[in-house]
Amino acid sequence: MTESKLSIVDLTKRYAAGLDPAVDRLNMEVEEGHLVALLGPSGCGKTTTLRMVAGLMDPTAGSIVVDGKEITHTxxxxxxxxxxxxxxxxxxxxxxxxNVAFGLQMRQTSKSEQKRRVAGALDMVQLGHLSKRQVKDLSGGQQQRIALARALVVEPTLLLLDEPLSNLDAKLRETMRTEIRSIQQRTRATTLFVTHDQDEALDMADRIAVMNGGLIEQFGSPTDVYERPRTRFVANFIGQANFLNARVLSETGSAAKGETHYRVSIDGLGQFGAVGAPGLTGSTHELVIRPHRLRVSLQPAGTETIAGVIERVNYTGDALSVAVKAGDRVLQSQMPTSSGDLPRTGDAAYLSWNEQDAYLLPTPVKEPAA
Amino acid sequence: MSEARLFKPRFNPAKPAFGILVFLLYLFLLAPLLIVFVVSFASNQYLSFPPEGLTFKWYEMLPEESTFMNGMRVSLIVAVIVTVIVLALGVPVALALDRFEFKAKAAVQSFFLSPLLIPSIVLALGMVLLFGPLNLNNTYTGIIIGHVAITIPFVIRTTLMSLATTDTSCEAAARILGAGSWTVFRRITLPIIQPGVIAGGVIAFIVSFDEAVISLFVAESGLPTLPVQVLRYVENSADAAVAALSVILILISLAVVVVVERAMGLRKALR
Incomplete structure (x- = not known):
C-alpha cells in the first residue's frame, strides 16, 4: 500500500458528554494530490472534521497523520x-x-521571494492586475480567488476548502468549480473540500466521502458513490433514485468488476434482472434505479416491463420528468426531451431498464415480522 | 406603486412640522453653547445676558489666571494616563467577554458596566472613604483610579461593538497561515477593531477631562483639575472669564473630534 498523504484514524469529536458525537470514529486515507470531498447534509460532521484537521478544534479522540507524522496536537x-x-x-x-503575502511573512520569506511568489499566486488566479486593490472593492468571485491564492502561496501540506462556493451565484459557482479544480490539479495540492452540494462533489473530487450523522457512509470515486451506493442514504443524497424491495431469487452469471447478475422478484410487478455484490441470493434487498435509467415507452416492449399509468409530467426544457404509477408505487423517470410525441398524464406506460442499471444495495432489508 | 402616487396629497403637512421639530431640537442642544459663546465676548461686568458691548478682555485674562493653567495641566495629565490605562484594560476585557464562554461571564460584564448605572456622587463618596486610609486622596493615583472606573465601560462597550461585527474566521485564517496568538492580535484583530478602540479612547479622554464630581471629592484641596477650578472660580467671582475658557475648551474638543474623524473615521466607529 502506498503511503497516504493524510490518514485520519478513529477521529471523534463530542461537544459535550452525553451528546451524540458530531464525528464518530472516522477513518479515512487521502492520497497525495487527490481532491477529496466531504459531502453531506448540514450537521453531518463534515465541517467539524475539517476544523479538526486544520487544528481549529481539538478532537475528543483519535489521531490525524500527515506525511507519516502525527499532528493531532500540533x-x-x-x-x-x-x-x-x-x-x-x-x-x-x-x-x-x-493578504496574499501574509503567510509568507509568517514564514520569514525574504522580501524579493515574497514579491515573486505573491505575483505568481495572483497570476495563477488571473488577478495579477488587482494586487494593489483593497479587498472590500472586489467582487465575491474575486475575493474567492484571492483567498485561494493566499492559501496556496505558502505551498501548504494540505489545502482545506470549507464550502468555498456557497456564497457565489449559480453561474459563477460553475466557473469557479472548474477553475479551482484545474488549479488544484496543476499545483497537485492534496485537498479536503467540504460541501453539501452533490454536483460540486461529483464534478470536482477524486474521492467523495459521503457523511451522515458523524459517520462516513461511503468513501469512493464519484462513479462509485453514484453508480454503486452502499446505502440508501448515499443513493438518495447523491442524485435521485427509485427504490424497490426485491427478493433475490438466483444468480444468473457474473458481471464486470466482480459483481453478479441476479434474477429478482418484485412483489406484484414480476421478475426482473439486476446486478449486485456476490452472495445476495435468498434475501431481500433494495433495488436502486436512477430516474434517467428508467425507460418509459408508451407501447409494451419486451417481457420485463412494469405496466403503469402516467401520473404527472414535468417539462423543464432539456429534460422531461415522468411519474408513473404502477400498483401502489410511484416511479420517477427522466428522459431527454424530443420534438416528437411527449407522454401525457393518463397515458399507459411501460417501464424497463438495462440489467446493469438496476443495482441491489449490499445490506439486506430487514424482513417485517411475518 | 403608481396608484399610491396618484393619491398623494400635494402638500404634506408632516414635512414642515418635522423640519420645525428638528430645528427646535438643535436649538435646545446648542443654545447653551451659543449663549456661552456670546457671553465670552460681552463687556458685562458680571456673568449675565444679554451683552452690553464687545470685548476680548476675558480671553486676554486667561493666560494670567494661574488656577486655570494649573487645572488644565492636571486635567491633561490625568486624561492622558487614564486613556492609556483604560485602553490597556478595557480592550482585553472586551476580547475576553466576546470570545470566551465562562461561568461568571454575566457577572463580569455587569461589574465592568456598572459604573455607568451608579450615580457618580455615590461612587465619589465611596472613593473618598476608601482612599482616606490608603493615603490616595489628593494624589494623581487617586484621581486616575476614579476616572478609570467611570471610563472603562465606554471602552468595553465600543470595543465589544466592533468585535461583534468582525468575522472570527479572519483570525482563524491568520493562525492557519502561521501566526501565533500575539501576532494575530497585533496584525489582525487590533486593526479590525481599531475604530471601536479609538472611539472608546476618545470618549474616555473627554469624559475624564470633563469629570468634576469624583475629582471634587477626591482631590479638591490638593490637586484640583480644571473642572474643579472652574467651579471654584464661579463661586468666588462672577465675571465672564469662565465663558471664555469654555469656548476654548469647546474648540479643543471639536479639534480632537475632527482630527480623529478625518484620520480614522470616528463617525463610523460610533455608529
Whole structure:
C-alpha cells in the first residue's frame, strides 16, 4: 500500500458528554494530490472534521497523520496548511497583495521571494492586475480567488476548502468549480473540500466521502458513490433514485468488476434482472434505479416491463420528468426531451431498464415480522 | 406603486412640522453653547445676558489666571494616563467577554458596566472613604483610579461593538497561515477593531477631562483639575472669564473630534 498523504484514524469529536458525537470514529486515507470531498447534509460532521484537521478544534479522540507524522496536537499555526473559508476571511485592512503575502511573512520569506511568489499566486488566479486593490472593492468571485491564492502561496501540506462556493451565484459557482479544480490539479495540492452540494462533489473530487450523522457512509470515486451506493442514504443524497424491495431469487452469471447478475422478484410487478455484490441470493434487498435509467415507452416492449399509468409530467426544457404509477408505487423517470410525441398524464406506460442499471444495495432489508 | 402616487396629497403637512421639530431640537442642544459663546465676548461686568458691548478682555485674562493653567495641566495629565490605562484594560476585557464562554461571564460584564448605572456622587463618596486610609486622596493615583472606573465601560462597550461585527474566521485564517496568538492580535484583530478602540479612547479622554464630581471629592484641596477650578472660580467671582475658557475648551474638543474623524473615521466607529 502506498503511503497516504493524510490518514485520519478513529477521529471523534463530542461537544459535550452525553451528546451524540458530531464525528464518530472516522477513518479515512487521502492520497497525495487527490481532491477529496466531504459531502453531506448540514450537521453531518463534515465541517467539524475539517476544523479538526486544520487544528481549529481539538478532537475528543483519535489521531490525524500527515506525511507519516502525527499532528493531532500540533498547534494550528505550526501545521503549514492552507484554508479557504466560506466567508473568504480576507483581512479587510490589507490590500490584495498584503493578504496574499501574509503567510509568507509568517514564514520569514525574504522580501524579493515574497514579491515573486505573491505575483505568481495572483497570476495563477488571473488577478495579477488587482494586487494593489483593497479587498472590500472586489467582487465575491474575486475575493474567492484571492483567498485561494493566499492559501496556496505558502505551498501548504494540505489545502482545506470549507464550502468555498456557497456564497457565489449559480453561474459563477460553475466557473469557479472548474477553475479551482484545474488549479488544484496543476499545483497537485492534496485537498479536503467540504460541501453539501452533490454536483460540486461529483464534478470536482477524486474521492467523495459521503457523511451522515458523524459517520462516513461511503468513501469512493464519484462513479462509485453514484453508480454503486452502499446505502440508501448515499443513493438518495447523491442524485435521485427509485427504490424497490426485491427478493433475490438466483444468480444468473457474473458481471464486470466482480459483481453478479441476479434474477429478482418484485412483489406484484414480476421478475426482473439486476446486478449486485456476490452472495445476495435468498434475501431481500433494495433495488436502486436512477430516474434517467428508467425507460418509459408508451407501447409494451419486451417481457420485463412494469405496466403503469402516467401520473404527472414535468417539462423543464432539456429534460422531461415522468411519474408513473404502477400498483401502489410511484416511479420517477427522466428522459431527454424530443420534438416528437411527449407522454401525457393518463397515458399507459411501460417501464424497463438495462440489467446493469438496476443495482441491489449490499445490506439486506430487514424482513417485517411475518 | 403608481396608484399610491396618484393619491398623494400635494402638500404634506408632516414635512414642515418635522423640519420645525428638528430645528427646535438643535436649538435646545446648542443654545447653551451659543449663549456661552456670546457671553465670552460681552463687556458685562458680571456673568449675565444679554451683552452690553464687545470685548476680548476675558480671553486676554486667561493666560494670567494661574488656577486655570494649573487645572488644565492636571486635567491633561490625568486624561492622558487614564486613556492609556483604560485602553490597556478595557480592550482585553472586551476580547475576553466576546470570545470566551465562562461561568461568571454575566457577572463580569455587569461589574465592568456598572459604573455607568451608579450615580457618580455615590461612587465619589465611596472613593473618598476608601482612599482616606490608603493615603490616595489628593494624589494623581487617586484621581486616575476614579476616572478609570467611570471610563472603562465606554471602552468595553465600543470595543465589544466592533468585535461583534468582525468575522472570527479572519483570525482563524491568520493562525492557519502561521501566526501565533500575539501576532494575530497585533496584525489582525487590533486593526479590525481599531475604530471601536479609538472611539472608546476618545470618549474616555473627554469624559475624564470633563469629570468634576469624583475629582471634587477626591482631590479638591490638593490637586484640583480644571473642572474643579472652574467651579471654584464661579463661586468666588462672577465675571465672564469662565465663558471664555469654555469656548476654548469647546474648540479643543471639536479639534480632537475632527482630527480623529478625518484620520480614522470616528463617525463610523460610533455608529
Amino acid at each position: 498547534p494550528v499555526n505550526k501545521r503549514g496548511m492552507g484554508m479557504v473559508f466560506q466567508s473568504y476571511a480576507l483581512f479587510p485592512h490589507m490590500n490584495v497583495e498584503q
